[in-house]
Amino acid sequence: MTALLGKDLVGLEHLSPDQIRLILDTAEPFKEVSERPIKKVPALRGKTIVNLFFEASTRTRISFEFAEKRLSADTVNVAASGSSVQKGETLVDTAKNLEAMRIDMVVIRHPSSGAAQFLGNRIRSNVVNAGDGQHEHPTQALLDLLTIRDRYGKIAGLKVCLVGDILHSRVARSNIWGLLKLGAEVGVCGPDTLMPRGIEQLGVCRFRRIEEAIEWADVLNVLRLQLERMERGFIPSLREYYRVFGVTVERLDRAPRELTIMHPGPMNRGVEIDSRVADGSHSVILAQVTNGVAVRMAVLYLLAGGRPELAEAANRAAAPPPE
Amino acid sequence: MRPLLLQGGRVIDPSRDFDRTTDVLVQDGKIAALGAGLGSPDGVDVRDVRGKVVAPGLVDVHVHLREPGNEDVETIASGTRAAVAGGFTAVCAMPNTDPVTDNQAAVGFIVRQAARAGLARVFPIGAISVGQRGEHLSEFGEMVAAGAVAVSDDGKPVVSSHLMRTALEYARTFGVPVADHCEEPTLATGGVMHEGLVSTRLGLKGIPAAAEEIMVGRDILLAELTGGHVHLCHMSTRGSVELIRRAKEQGLRVTAEVTPHHLTLTDHACEGYDTHAKMNPPLREAADVAALRAALKQGVIDCIASDHAPHAYDAKEAAFDDAPFGIVGLETAFAVAYTELVLGGALTLPELIARMSSAPAAAFRLPGGALTPGAPADIVVLDITARWTVDPANFHSKSRNSPFAGRTLTGRPVLTLVGGAVVHEADGTTL
Ligand SMILES: [Zn+2]
Numbered sequence: 001m002t003a004l005l006g007k008d009l010v011g012l013e014h015l016s017p018d019q020i021r022l023i024l025d026t027a028e029p030f031k032e033v034s035e036r037p038i039k040k041v042p043a044l045r046g047k048t049i050v051n052l053f054f055e056a057s058t059r060t061r062i063s064f065e066f067a068e069k070r071l072s073a074d075t076v077n078v079a080a081s082g083s084s085v086q087k088g089e090t091l092v093d094t095a096k097n098l099e100a101m102r103i104d105m106v107v108i109r110h111p112s113s114g115a116a117q118f119l120g121n122r123i124r125s126n127v128v129n130a131g132d133g134q135h136e137h138p139t140q141a142l143l144d145l146l147t148i149r150d151r152y153g154k155i156a157g158l159k160v161c162l163v164g165d166i167l168h169s170r171v172a173r174s175n176i177w178g179l180l181k182l183g184a185e186v187g188v189c190g191p192d193t194l195m196p197r198g199i200e201q202l203g204v205c206r207f208r209r210i211e212e213a214i215e216w217a218d219v220l221n222v223l224r225l226q227l228e229r230m231e232r233g234f235i236p237s238l239r240e241y242y243r244v245f246g247v248t249v250e251r252l253d254r255a256p257r258e259l260t261i262m263h264p265g266p267m268n269r270g271v272e273i274d275s276r277v278a279d280g281s282h283s284v285i286l287a288q289v290t291n292g293v294a295v296r297m298a299v300l301y302l303l304a305g306g307r308p309e310l311a312e313a314a315n316r317a318a319a320p321p322p323e
Numbered sequence: 324m325r326p327l328l329l330q331g332g333r334v335i336d337p338s339r340d341f342d343r344t345t346d347v348l349v350q351d352g353k354i355a356a357l358g359a360g361l362g363s364p365d366g367v368d369v370r371d372v373r374g375k376v377v378a379p380g381l382v383d384v385h386v387h388l389r390e391p392g393n394e395d396v397e398t399i400a401s402g403t404r405a406a407v408a409g410g411f412t413a414v415c416a417m418p419n420t421d422p423v424t425d426n427q428a429a430v431g432f433i434v435r436q437a438a439r440a441g442l443a444r445v446f447p448i449g450a451i452s453v454g455q456r457g458e459h460l461s462e463f464g465e466m467v468a469a470g471a472v473a474v475s476d477d478g479k480p481v482v483s484s485h486l487m488r489t490a491l492e493y494a495r496t497f498g499v500p501v502a503d504h505c506e507e508p509t510l511a512t513g514g515v516m517h518e519g520l521v522s523t524r525l526g527l528k529g530i531p532a533a534a535e536e537i538m539v540g541r542d543i544l545l546a547e548l549t550g551g552h553v554h555l556c557h558m559s560t561r562g563s564v565e566l567i568r569r570a571k572e573q574g575l576r577v578t579a580e581v582t583p584h585h586l587t588l589t590d591h592a593c594e595g596y597d598t599h600a601k602m603n604p605p606l607r608e609a610a611d612v613a614a615l616r617a618a619l620k621q622g623v624i625d626c627i628a629s630d631h632a633p634h635a636y637d638a639k640e641a642a643f644d645d646a647p648f649g650i651v652g653l654e655t656a657f658a659v660a661y662t663e664l665v666l667g668g669a670l671t672l673p674e675l676i677a678r679m680s681s682a683p684a685a686a687f688r689l690p691g692g693a694l695t696p697g698a699p700a701d702i703v704v705l706d707i708t709a710r711w712t713v714d715p716a717n718f719h720s721k722s723r724n725s726p727f728a729g730r731t732l733t734g735r736p737v738l739t740l741v742g743g744a745v746v747h748e749a750d751g752t753t754l
Contacts, residue, residue, distance in 0.1 A: 013524065092640050112642035113526035114596030133644065135526030173526060197529060198520035 005302050008120035008127040011136030012177040024146050026298035026308045044073035047104040054080040054110040064107050067296035095122045126303040134168050141174030143292040156183030161213045164223035165194040171264045189213035193234045210245050214255045221262040222247050225272045238271050248274040325368045326350040332372035337677030338693035349700040352743035372704050379680040379692050380412025380701035385628035392421025397633040397721050403442035405720035407747040409653040410736030412701035413444040413691050419478030425450035427465035434470045442746050446472040451490045457482050467497040475502035491551025500554040505538035517590040517605040532560040539563045543570040552576040557630050559585045559604035561614035568623045578686040580628040581615050583659040598639040598646035599726040616669045626683035629656045633722030651720050655727050661734035704738035
C-alpha cells in the first residue's frame, strides 16, 4: 500500500495536521516496546536502512539506530569522517551509490538545508530527514509534540515558547510548524541577532525578554546555544547570554503558572539553562529522549507502508510469551 | 557580400524614435538606406520580413564567456553563437576569466578569439585590479588601447572604497565606465539567497537588500566625489532604485543595468531548493520586481543586461548551499523580457528595444544601437508572435543552467546581422 506519509519525511511544513497526529498516535504502542525485556518487534524485518550522517550527532543517530533495531531492520551506519564524503564525493554521487545498493530507507543528517529533499527527489528509497542544515529536524519536533501531549493530554490551546537561537535552529522551524498545525500558540524568544527575518509572519509571537516569555508560556523549549555563535559575534559572551536569556530557577519562580521545560539536547548547563532547572521537577528532558525512539519507530514504520492500526497488533504478536 | 534588403518589416530605431513599416537596405556592411520602395539593386538578397520587427542588434553589457580558463562550460565562440541566436550583435565580456583579463595581452586575446569566431562583436571589459584581488589598479590605459570598453571586478565587489575611488578617477582619462558588482561582503558572506520570509522557511542564509544598497550608496558618493562614471551591475532592490533615482536627479554620472530574471522572478523561485534560482545578487521580492520594472520604464535603470553565467551541466546538481551562483541568459533574455514586460504591459516594444540596444550602447559608449544610414548593419529581425518553449538542450551556449526551462515564451529573433553578414537564422521551430 502507499504510505500514509508519502515517500519521505523531509519536514513538518508540508505535513497535514492529520499526518502529524497519525505519527504521534502510531508512536504510542511503540513506547511500550522499549519497556519490555526483549525490545524488538518484527515490523521491519528484512528491510535495510542506512544512517547517513554527514554531521556528527551522537544522540540522534543512536536514537534512530535503536528505533531501527527495535523494528528488526538491518542497519548500516555511514559517518562523514573517513567516508567517501570527505574525499569530495558529491551528494548526487552518494545518492546514486545508495540507489545502486537497493536499500529500503535512508536516514540522513546533513549540514546543508535541503539535502534531505535533494536525496529524496533522486532515489526510490524512503528518506527520513534527521536534520538538514538550518531547515528542519522533523523527528525532534515530533518527539517534542509527543512529550507535550503526554504531559497535558493535548496540544491545542497550549502556549509553547522556543527560547534561544531561532536563526540557526532546524529544531525551532520544525517545532513551529508542528505546534501551529496542532493548534498550539507559539512564541519565540531571544536576541534579535538570533532571530530570522520575517519569523512573525509564520504566525508566532515575538518576545525580546525571557521574563515576558516565562510570563506568557505553558511550555518553554530551550534551544542549545552553540559556542560558535559567540565566536561569530551574534552575542557578546556566554556569560551575558545567561544573565539576559538564561532559564533560571529564580525566573521560573516568578512565573504565574507551573511551566514545563524542554530541551532538545545536548544542554549547555549554565548557558541557556540553569542546572537546577534541567534537573528539576519542571523538566521533561529525559522523557523527550525516551519518546524519541518511539516517534522514530513510528516514522520508519509508516514510511515503510505500515498501517497504523496494525502497529498495536504487530506489537502484541511479537510480545514475549508469558512467563 | 551581397546587398540585402529587409522588406516590409516594422522598423524600430529607438535612437531616434523611429517606428514605421518600411524597408532597410544593407550594403557593404552598412545600413545603406531606409524607406519604402527602395527597389532591388542587382543581385540583392531580398528578405520578406512583413509582420516582423526590424531593430538594432541587441547589446548586452554584462556577459561571462568563460574563456580563457573554463572552456568546458563556454567559449567565446559558443557564447557569441548563443548571443546572436538571442538577437545580440554586441556583448561585453566580464574579466573574471582564468587568468583574469587584467592586462592588454589578455584583452587582445579576447578580441582575437571573437574575430576568429566571427559572430557577435565582443567588447572586453578589463579588470579594475590586478588579478581582481582588490589591491592594485590594472593598466587601464593599455587595456583600453587594446579594445577594453570598461573596467570591472565583477564576480566580486570592489571592497576597498579607496580602490573604487582611484578607479573612478583614473578611468576618467580613458573615458570608460567603472562597473561594480555591489555587495557589501561582511553582510553578504555565506548568503545564498535573498534574506526574507522564504530564506527563513528554507533555513538558508540570506543576503539582505542592504548588502547591495550600501555599496550602491557608496559608489554614488564616490561618483560625486570623483566625477567618474560608475555603472551599477545587475540591480536587484527597490532601495537601490531610489538611490540611483536621486543620483540621477543630482546629475551624477551613474548608469545601471538589471537582468531579465530580476525583472521577472522572486525569491519564491528558490522554493524546493531549486538551484537554478540561485544567483548573486539573489532574486528578491515582488515589491523589488515592481520597482525595478518602473525604474526601467522611467530610465532610472538604463538597460537590461543578461549577466549570462554558464556553469557545468552538473554544477547545479547539488545542495543549494553548494551550487554556484548564476544562470545563462543570452538565448532567453529577449523572449523573457518581451513576454513578461511588453505583453505584461510594463514597457512598450520600442521601450524594450531601447533598453536592450540603444541604451546599453549609450551607457558604455559603444557603436550600435541605431538604424541610421551609414551605421554598421548590426540588425535583428524579431518575430514577436512566435511562441516557443524553452528547452535548454537546444541552447547554443555550452551550458544549460536556466530557471526558465519549460516556460512557454513569446518573441524570438529570426535573423541576426552583424556588419551586414547573416550570423543567425532561426530554423523556424526551435531557437
Ligand atoms: Zn556580478
